[in-house]
Amino acid sequence: MQVRFAGIGGQGVVLAGVILGEAAAIEGLNVVQTQDYSSASRGGHSIADVIISKEPIYDLIVTKADVLVALAQLGYNTTKDSLKEDGLLIVDTDLVKPDREFIGAPFTRIAEETTGLALTVNMVALGYLVAKTGIVKKESVEEAIRRRVPKGTEDINLKAFRAGYEEGLK
Amino acid sequence: MYLKLSYEIRDKYLRKDMLPTIFCPGCGIGSVLQYTLRAIDELGWSKDEVVWVSGIGCSSRVPGFVDFDGLHTTHGRALAFATGIKMARPDLKVIAFMGDGDTAAIGGNHFIHAIRRNLDVTVILINNFTYGMTGGQVAPTTLKGLRGTTAPYGQFENPFDIAELAVAAGANYVARWTVFNYLQGINSIKKALQKKGFSLVEFLSPCPISFGRRNRMKTAPELIKWYNKITVPISKAKKMSPEELEGKIIIGEFVDRDRPSLDEEYEEYKKRAKKIMGWEG
Amino acid sequence: MRYPFPVGKSDFIQGDEAIARAAILAGCRFYAGYPITPASEIFEAMALYMPLVDGVSVQMEDELASIAAIIGASWVGVKAMTATSGPGFSLMMENLGYAIMTETPIVVVNVQRGGPSTGQPTLPAQGDVMQAIWGTHGDHSLIVLTPATVQEAFDMTIRAFNLAEKYRTPVVLLSDAEVGHMRERVNIPNPEDIELVYRKLPANEEEAKYPFGDIHGDLIPPMPIFGKGYRTYVTGLTHDEKGRPKTVDAEIHQKLIERIVNKIEKNKKDIIDYETFELDDAEVAIISYGIVARSAIRAVKMLRSEGIKAGLLKLNVVWPFDFEMIEKIAEQVHAIYVPEMNLGQVYHLVKEGANGKARVELIPKIGGEVHTPQEIVKAVKRCEKCI
Numbered sequence: 037m038q039v040r041f042a043g044i045g046g047q048g049v050v051l052a053g054v055i056l057g058e059a060a061a062i063e064g065l066n067v068v069q070t071q072d073y074s075s076a077s078r079g080g081h082s083i084a085d086v087i088i089s090k091e092p093i094y095d096l097i098v099t100k101a102d103v104l105v106a107l108a109q110l111g112y113n114t115t116k117d118s119l120k121e122d123g124l125l126i127v128d129t130d131l132v133k134p135d136r137e138f139i140g141a142p143f144t145r146i147a148e149e150t151t152g153l154a155l156t157v158n159m160v161a162l163g164y165l166v167a168k169t170g171i172v173k174k175e176s177v178e179e180a181i182r183r184r185v186p187k188g189t190e191d192i193n194l195k196a197f198r199a200g201y202e203e204g205l206k
Numbered sequence: 207m208y209l210k211l212s213y214e215i216r217d218k219y220l221r222k223d224m225l226p227t228i229f230c231p232g233c234g235i236g237s238v239l240q241y242t243l244r245a246i247d248e249l250g251w252s253k254d255e256v257v258w259v260s261g262i263g264c265s266s267r268v269p270g271f272v273d274f275d276g277l278h279t280t281h282g283r284a285l286a287f288a289t290g291i292k293m294a295r296p297d298l299k300v301i302a303f304m305g306d307g308d309t310a311a312i313g314g315n316h317f318i319h320a321i322r323r324n325l326d327v328t329v330i331l332i333n334n335f336t337y338g339m340t341g342g343q344v345a346p347t348t349l350k351g352l353r354g355t356t357a358p359y360g361q362f363e364n365p366f367d368i369a370e371l372a373v374a375a376g377a378n379y380v381a382r383w384t385v386f387n388y389l390q391g392i393n394s395i396k397k398a399l400q401k402k403g404f405s406l407v408e409f410l411s412p413c414p415i416s417f418g419r420r421n422r423m424k425t426a427p428e429l430i431k432w433y434n435k436i437t438v439p440i441s442k443a444k445k446m447s448p449e450e451l452e453g454k455i456i457i458g459e460f461v462d463r464d465r466p467s468l469d470e471e472y473e474e475y476k477k478r479a480k481k482i483m484g485w486e487g
Numbered sequence: 488m489r490y491p492f493p494v495g496k497s498d499f500i501q502g503d504e505a506i507a508r509a510a511i512l513a514g515c516r517f518y519a520g521y522p523i524t525p526a527s528e529i530f531e532a533m534a535l536y537m538p539l540v541d542g543v544s545v546q547m548e549d550e551l552a553s554i555a556a557i558i559g560a561s562w563v564g565v566k567a568m569t570a571t572s573g574p575g576f577s578l579m580m581e582n583l584g585y586a587i588m589t590e591t592p593i594v595v596v597n598v599q600r601g602g603p604s605t606g607q608p609t610l611p612a613q614g615d616v617m618q619a620i621w622g623t624h625g626d627h628s629l630i631v632l633t634p635a636t637v638q639e640a641f642d643m644t645i646r647a648f649n650l651a652e653k654y655r656t657p658v659v660l661l662s663d664a665e666v667g668h669m670r671e672r673v674n675i676p677n678p679e680d681i682e683l684v685y686r687k688l689p690a691n692e693e694e695a696k697y698p699f700g701d702i703h704g705d706l707i708p709p710m711p712i713f714g715k716g717y718r719t720y721v722t723g724l725t726h727d728e729k730g731r732p733k734t735v736d737a738e739i740h741q742k743l744i745e746r747i748v749n750k751i752e753k754n755k756k757d758i759i760d761y762e763t764f765e766l767d768d769a770e771v772a773i774i775s776y777g778i779v780a781r782s783a784i785r786a787v788k789m790l791r792s793e794g795i796k797a798g799l800l801k802l803n804v805v806w807p808f809d810f811e812m813i814e815k816i817a818e819q820v821h822a823i824y825v826p827e828m829n830l831g832q833v834y835h836l837v838k839e840g841a842n843g844k845a846r847v848e849l850i851p852k853i854g855g856e857v858h859t860p861q862e863i864v865k866a867v868k869r870c871e872k873c874i
Binding site for chain 2: 539
């Protein structure tokens with residue numbers, strides 16, 4: 037299963053990928069996670085790839101994504117061709133205007149409403165992704181969040197994740 | 207001061223199967239080596255607790271002649287190797303025997319950083335104003351106007367004052383003497399060896415064959431007379447004007463302080479790390 | 488003993504982090520380094536861990552000083568490592584030669600990035616293979632390992648230390664920016680289950696007199712480390728068995744250098760490590776190493792599904808090199824493909840090994856993107872047609 041997160045620098049795209057990967061690792065699955073970004077820390081594109089499988093993984097980057105999660109128009113434009121024809125496109129409906137079938141929700145708005153920080157948009161999107169696809173268990177992601185986010189921010193990130201998850205269950 | 211007979215020092219500390227040395231007649235390195243060995247002898251240090259390090263050059267050949275553990279390394283890098291030795295085994299004493307070209311040119315960066323870190327090492331520096339082993343090229347210490355094969359019309363660059371550099375960089379003990387000042391030399395080396403942190407004892411040393419010959423001082427006595435003419439003891443220099451000091455080299459003890467050495471700081475660092483990570487006890 | 492990271496279980500970490508943890512488990516207690524992308528993470532991990540395990544981590548003024556410091560530490564008996572990338576690796580060449588000449592065990596990690604010069608600091612490449620093998624001047628030999636996964640980065644680091652200690656030689660771990668920064672699940676074994684090697688020390692005072700002599704007949708002299716009363720003299724000048732400089736003696740030089748080279752060459756069987764995938768009945772072989780080998784494995788599967796009998800030889804050690812094995816493969820297949828992220832380096836070794844018995848084709852790719860399996864398949868099929 038090839039999952040690609042795309043956005044712009046500052047949205048926490050890479051962290052979302054790392055957490056998804058960690059969750060899969062917690063479940064004992066094989067995972068490879070890589071990232072690509074432009075040199076600008078804020079504003080340039082940011083891409084995180086996560087490949088999850090029960091078998092040993094030889095691929096490195098996502099060539100044909102099963103799922104593409106796009107959090108910004110620039111991120112979407114850069115990566116849209118890597119999504120399979122029948123792949124699943126998840127977008128932040130406020131920020132991305134895709135040119136194909138998609139599902140999604142206003143992740144950034146939900147982040148702001150739930151936690152007051154647009155910065156947690158990555159957790160909201162992650163929650164939505166997990167609810168819609170079930171690639172990993174909710175509990176695995178929550179454990180991964182506890183391990184990976186900066187100390188003191190666990191609660192706020194978990195809150196954002198759960199909000200996205202609830203949205204995805206609708 | 208009672209001085210043992212020099213062949214007692216020789217028999218105790220030199221590797222017989224490595225003699226004769228490569229040094230030319232009139233070279234000052236042998237004398238400085240003798241002062242260093244006398245200092246070690248008077249301090250009563252065991253041969254097993256000292257490691258000698260050196261770079262490349264005539265001076266750097268010294269560790270090969272002494273019966274201690276010795277690391278003869280690459281040009282200019284002695285202090286970098288010494289950092290590894292001292293930090294991995296802080297209980298060992300490290301002596302770095304180097305030349306002026308090795309220390310101030312290619313080794314310049316390693317020199318100032320070793321001092322900045324206050325690495326606990328004693329540097330015995332042979333300053334003969336030239337690259338002796340390779341035939342007499344100018345060095346960063348060659349005074350203006352003096353000749354070398356790469357500046358045959360007289361050095362046109364400004365020289366370094368290595369001792370001043372060391373003081374400015376933060377060394378704990380810095381002294382400079384000529385090879386003729388044997389009592390002061392031995393005492394300075396003793397002080398330097400006992401001092402924790404970076405210590406430097408620089409010796410103006412005659413190189414008649416590569417340097418002297420090109421500067422109309424073909425013999426060691428002529429060079430030593432010249433040193434006596436151009437050097438000024440620091441106590442006297444303090445009372446002289448900049449014009450009077452023009453062209454003179456100051457000798458004496460420049461600084462003597464006790465800033466903590468690198469390995470002492472690192473011990474504290476380890477304690478701090480364990481405390482921060484909750485690893486105490 | 489307590490470790491600052493979980494042991495005996497698996498963890499989801501980057502290649503660089505895996506290398507640092509493996510080094511600590513291998514017994515490395517001295518690290519000197521200089522910041523450089525993409526290897527800084529190794530340094531930062533070592534800086535975090537070393538003070539806690541009573542080791543030393545120090546930032547030197549440049550890469551020359553870094554490798555010098557670890558050589559110094561090795562001579563007082565401490566296992567030592569440094570990590571860098573292309574530009575730093577070039578600076579280390581001088582002292583790498585010194586370590587080879589003085590037979591000092593050290594581990595040097597090169598996390599390869601796009602070169603030459605400052606190049607592409609954040610993107611992977613395989614452009615330093617020939618430099619790792621031949622970069623330092625003079626005749627010499629050393630060991631070069633090439634990991635392709637984060638687990639291999641971990642396992643090969645431990646192997647690197649063991650080989651360095653066993654053969655009294657520097658070992659280069661040739662990683663790259665991709666393996667360095669990707670995250671995978673790594674199994675970290677229990678420290679008790681890891682086999683570690685320490686250098687041969689002299690058995691008695693007589694043996695200690697010959698720090699550079701083949702007194703055991705295995706080409707590896709015992710190492711009389713400093714601070715034990717052996718009064719060893721170590722120099723980069725040509726020296727005799729006792730370590731005394733003898734620079735104008737042709738016989739001594741020949742004997743010394745040939746022994747240093749043969750120390751590695753004659754022990755090829757022990758040092759070389761590789762894996763094969765579907766090579767037994769292959770008609771077309773792909774020879775690959777490092778990160779590219781992953782795409783090559785997938786490419787072999789894809790070619791087989793299209794009816795082409797492809798097989799893969801994955802090199803885990805690129806030096807010493809088993810030329811005879813390549814010749815055997817060349818006798819079996821009719822074409823060998825070498826995909827590399829450079830303009831042809833291991834390709835030349837393979838070509839020499841094949842000895843004309845099979846066509847050898849290079850599949851080069853530079854720019855920082857790893858070969859995709861599809862690209863390798865396409866290249867193989869394209870040339871199959873032009874027989």
